């Protein structure tokens with residue numbers, strides 16, 4: 346039995362400066378912009394998920410950790426976030442892999458889907474609200490392709506359907522490609538291609554021997570890669586929605602094509618803010634299996650690099666900068682995290698006296714302000730981390746002088762847990778791990794409370810209690826305790 350308490354949400358954190366605006370770099374405009382959600386207090390996010398043809402590598406994980414940081418920060422700022430991440434379980438690569446192993450596409454992809462969920466659990470990435478799979482959304486894709494055909498944005502050749510980029514004048518705006526280079530009328534069937542070869546791209550691919558297929562109104566075949574994100578984002582988030590994330594690799598052609606499909610078919614704007622995470626390199630070089638510097642999360646865990654250290658490392662470089670993964674960087678992350686853990690340990694275990702102590706309010710206000718201002722500035726993680734470590738440094742001096750009272754320790758601990766609601770690095774392997782099912786229930790209850798549906802909130806609270814999770818509503822937000830194992 347354990348009574349570990351973790352603070353989940355902290356309404357009181359929207360400190361004195363309610364006018365503080367979150368600013369984000371929008372790839373579409375090429376500028377840092379003030380962020381405004383379409384619906385006040387609510388944010389809808391779509392992030393491109395894994396293509397499940399192989400185990401995810403740490404470059405993929407970097408993007409997922411960045412998206413998790415963004416999502417946790419927006420929640421910390423009291424937004425209700427709805428997050429959709431797709432799973433690409435049919436495309437050129439998955440089909441090739443399944444055929445090579447002589448197993449069904451479903452069996453082939455399932456092993457990598459399981460591995461993906463295990464990895465994000467280990468890295469303490471909050472689950473998305475929806476994980477739609479491409480193979481389960483073929484009718485939705487066909488509907489968009491039909492609309493594109495009817496409106497003249499798409500055409501059929503030899504049983505396949507292509508998007509005509511000349512018909513969509515905005516094509517190229519996101520990636521700033523040079524459309525002069527294109528060969529008019531040239532087409533491409535492959536799912537991924539380089540900027541240098543701008544082409545009409547496949548929305549639907551005619552059936553080929555040895556490939557999975559669906560019988561549909563637009564013929565027998567299978568979707569191109571890009572159409573799934575247009576179809577599934579519209580289904581779960583509507584159009585337009587607030588934020589679309591991915592890696593810089595996704596900008597062209599994938600996201601460019603998503604915009605073309607969604608906006609041409611619906612006549613509406615697709616997405617307001619596009620955020621892209623930069624590459625991860627290992628010792629300054631691009632990861633590749635042939636160079637022997639290609640790592641999955643499991644590879645690194647086997648090298649005795651623990652998950653919180655990895656998570657800290659992955660989020661501590663600003664998302665728009667190249668992240669250089671080196672053993673030195675691992676050691677630095679480990680040391681920084683240890684400093685934070687030692688601080689928490691001291692606050693939790695020293696026999697502090699009740700009564701008047703040092704005045705830590707000013708320290709706390711300053712740290713909170715700098716942390717929030719840093720992350721509000723296009724997720725400036727360096728500023729946010731500096732705020733935390735400056736607080737640790739100053740509080741450690743007070744600790745060394747025995748100047749802290751029990752109340753101070755509690756307040757400091759509360760603040761560190763608030764910060765960790767965003768960073769997600771303090772959970773050690775020994776600490777309890779809430780299953781995605783329980784996390785989701787806690788979130789549902791929070792939402793019910795926010796919407797003043799108290800009967801529903803109470804019902805979920807009881808269900809959680811039966812599962813051994815006791816929720817406590819405090820002034821600072823909701824905390825949970827495990828009451829039984």
Ligand SMILES: [Zn+2]
Nearest residue numbers: 393394574599
């Ligand atoms: Zn996508």
